[in-house]
Amino acid sequence: MRIQPSFAILLVGALSLGGCPKKKIQVDEEAAEVDPGVNFDAGMQALEPDRKGVVDYPQAYGFFLKAEQLNGGMKASFNAGWTAEKMGDLAKAAGHYRKAFEADPTWEPAFYSLGRVLKEAGQGEVVPTLYEAYLAKKPDDTQVRSEYMDALASAGRTDEAIAVGTKILETDPDNDAVYRALSSMYLKQGRVPLARLMGDKALELNDADPDIYNNLGVVLLESGDEPGAIDKFEMARKLDSQHFEANMNLGSVALNSGDYALALTCFQAANARHPSSRPARLGLAVALRGTGDFEGAGKLYDALIADDPSADAAWFNAATLHERYTKDFGKALDYLSKYKDSRAGELSPSDPVFERIKRVEAAKAAEEERKRLEEQRKREAEERERRAKELLANMEAMLTGLQSKLDANAACLDEMVAMEIGMAIETAGQVVASQDTGMASDVQQMLDSYYVPMLDEAIAACGPAAPAEGEAPAEDAEAPAEDAEAPAEEAPAEAEAPADEASSEG
Numbered sequence: 402m403r404i405q406p407s408f409a410i411l412l413v414g415a416l417s418l419g420g421c422p423k424k425k426i427q428v429d430e431e432a433a434e435v436d437p438g439v440n441f442d443a444g445m446q447a448l449e450p451d452r453k454g455v456v457d458y459p460q461a462y463g464f465f466l467k468a469e470q471l472n473g474g475m476k477a478s479f480n481a482g483w484t485a486e487k488m489g490d491l492a493k494a495a496g497h498y499r500k501a502f503e504a505d506p507t508w509e510p511a512f513y514s515l516g517r518v519l520k521e522a523g524q525g526e527v528v529p530t531l532y533e534a535y536l537a538k539k540p541d542d543t544q545v546r547s548e549y550m551d552a553l554a555s556a557g558r559t560d561e562a563i564a565v566g567t568k569i570l571e572t573d574p575d576n577d578a579v580y581r582a583l584s585s586m587y588l589k590q591g592r593v594p595l596a597r598l599m600g601d602k603a604l605e606l607n608d609a610d611p612d613i614y615n616n617l618g619v620v621l622l623e624s625g626d627e628p629g630a631i632d633k634f635e636m637a638r639k640l641d642s643q644h645f646e647a648n649m650n651l652g653s654v655a656l657n658s659g660d661y662a663l664a665l666t667c668f669q670a671a672n673a674r675h676p677s678s679r680p681a682r683l684g685l686a687v688a689l690r691g692t693g694d695f696e697g698a699g700k701l702y703d704a705l706i707a708d709d710p711s712a713d714a715a716w717f718n719a720a721t722l723h724e725r726y727t728k729d730f731g732k733a734l735d736y737l738s739k740y741k742d743s744r745a746g747e748l749s750p751s752d753p754v755f756e757r758i759k760r761v762e763a764a765k766a767a768e769e770e771r772k773r774l775e776e777q778r779k780r781e782a783e784e785r786e787r788r789a790k791e792l793l794a795n796m797e798a799m800l801t802g803l804q805s806k807l808d809a810n811a812a813c814l815d816e817m818v819a820m821e822i823g824m825a826i827e828t829a830g831q832v833v834a835s836q837d838t839g840m841a842s843d844v845q846q847m848l849d850s851y852y853v854p855m856l857d858e859a860i861a862a863c864g865p866a867a868p869a870e871g872e873a874p875a876e877d878a879e880a881p882a883e884d885a886e887a888p889a890e891e892a893p894a895e896a897e898a899p900a901d902e903a904s905s906e907g
Contacts, residue, residue, distance in 0.1 A: 437473030475504035506534040577606035611637035643674040661691030716740040730765035789838035813863035
């Protein structure tokens with residue numbers, strides 16, 4: 402594409418746009434009524450900025466308009482168009498540019514400026530007629546003929562564009578730009594093999610054009626060769642890191658495959674090239690969401706909505722962010738409700754937003770119930786923990802008594818029984834020492850239902866229980882009172898002499 406000169410260069414005149422601030426331009430009124438040059442020069446002076454850098458475009462436009470009306474020529478018309486464009490009046494700008502163009506269709510400043518303004522005004526379908534007028538004067542300008550092909554394609558006249566491109570190749574068979582354009586047009590028509598053939602030929606002629614790699618990447622993607630397409634998009638980005646189309650295409654592929662880090666890199670580059678592109682900003686928001694930057698994604702969605710509240714995608718993406726990722730269902734419903742309210746009277750009862758609202762409301766209710774049950778389980782767990790700790794504290798005292806009882810009766814207990822009970826006491830002691838609340842209930846039940854009865858039965862089986870340490874001995878008979886009288890001692894009875902013994906008396 403031919404590089405268009407900047408506006409400042411296009412403005413024709415001897416005066417610089419810098420210099421000292423100017424007051425309102427004074428002109429010879431009589432001369433200004435008849436001399437277009439006086440008005441033209443005054444217009445150029447009016448374009449000089451004041452002390453604050455402000456340019457009085459309306460005043461400049463008035464002078465250039467007067468110069469045009471006095472037959473000042475295509476330069477006066479062009480400058481009038483330029484100032485009208487700076488004021489934001491595309492209709493007036495197009496009118497003045499057209500006068501300059503009609504004066505000389507081959508004068509490139511007017512030719513390109515008129516085409517640009519018509520596109521901005523949504524009248525791109527008439528741009529091919531400008532090329533036709535230009536080519537009628539310069540039929541051998543191959544570059545402009547290539548641009549004409551692009552203009553036809555942009556206007557939806559693809560078959561005509563292909564015919565123009567084919568004609569160009571008859572006289573310029575090494576025109577890689579034409580092959581690239583033909584590749585895109587064949588792809589648009591669904592003629593993938595031809596699109597690939599044209600793309601390969603363009604690449605053969607010029608392997609340093611990122612546009613060719615990008616176009617061929619799209620062809621490969623449509624052919625189902627995703628790895629090959631990715632390779633071509635990456636090559637286009639290598640040649641131009643901010644290549645808009647390649648970054649957008651590779652970013653979309655990365656999103657579809659879940660590679661959000663790569664998608665983020667691509668959409669950041671696309672936004673750097675075209676910061677006002679809504680698709681690039683939307684892609685960036687999705688990539689931010691995918692990499693976990695929910696705050697950044699939310700801010701970008703809000704900015705997109707503020708810039709264009711009529712666009713649906715930002716509303717629904719913002720709702721998705723909070724429905725599926727932040728789980729802030731209230732925010733999700735807020736976006737959907739505001740979207741619905743902003744289109745009151747325009748939405749049919751079957752519009753997807755109503756089903757979406759029901760889904761989010763159901764998810765909100767389910768989440769609230771989940772939180773309620775979770776809180777209930779938490780309270781129950783805390784209560785179990787409290788009871789278990791209390792049980793462990795009581796168990797510690799119980800084990801002390803049980804150990805003392807075991808020690809006191811160790812002499813009479815079966816050795817295996819004593820060993821088993823001792824191991825049980827030791828195990829329970831470890832549970833107490835580690836404050837293992839999860840085991841407390843099971844250990845307590847084991848002691849109560851098995852080992853305490855086992856010890857009692859073993860002690861009962863081996864006779865009267867020996868007193869535990871610190872206990873008084875149990876007695877069957879009461880001890881005599883300290884003040885009870887001792888029994889009187891009786892005199893031993895005299896032994897009778899044996900009958901057969903002789904008496905000692907004479």
